Amino acid sequence: MPPMDNHVQIARKIRSVESVKIQMMQQLTDVFRSIQSGNDRDMAESIGGLVGLAYYLGRQLGLDLATVDVQAQNAWISSLRGQEVDPADIEFVQEYLRSLR
Missing domain, CATH: 1.20.5 (Single alpha-helices involved in coiled-coils or other helix-helix interfaces)
Structure with a gap:
């Protein structure tokens, strides 16, 4: 694989990780909002989303x-x-x- 392709792949991976980090912060905000609302379905959905994003981030980081x-x-x-x-x-x-x- 040419060096430039390697750099492009690394840049894409960095962008992907940064995007997931932002999504996790947004999801955490959703967790707090759902707790405030007291809606069980919304709480489970937002916490589940946060957990799923954490696993996805782990995968993106090669864990x-x-x-x-x-x-x-x-x-x-x-x-x-x-x-x-x-x-x-x-x-x-x-x-x-x-x-x-």
């Missing part, structure tokens, strides 16, 4: 999605350090994520 799954099962808990949390809810989410394997 193994199975590795992302493992991190989803573990790493999210560290985000809650110092917060008041319900241990039963944490255990429920962990069990749910493990069941997806």
Whole structure:
């Protein structure tokens, strides 16, 4: 493959990643709006969209999605350090994520 084609592919990948980052911010805004509205369907849809975009971004960055799954099962808990949390809810989410394997 000629060097110019390589540069074009890299530029396209960068644009794609930047676009997904913007879409994720927009989706996060939708999550907050849906929480404010209290509509369960809208909340599930917007959170699902955010999760899907996160997986897509991982793919665009060349990550193994199975590795992302493992991190989803573990790493999210560290985000809650110092917060008041319900241990039963944490255990429920962990069990749910493990069941997806």
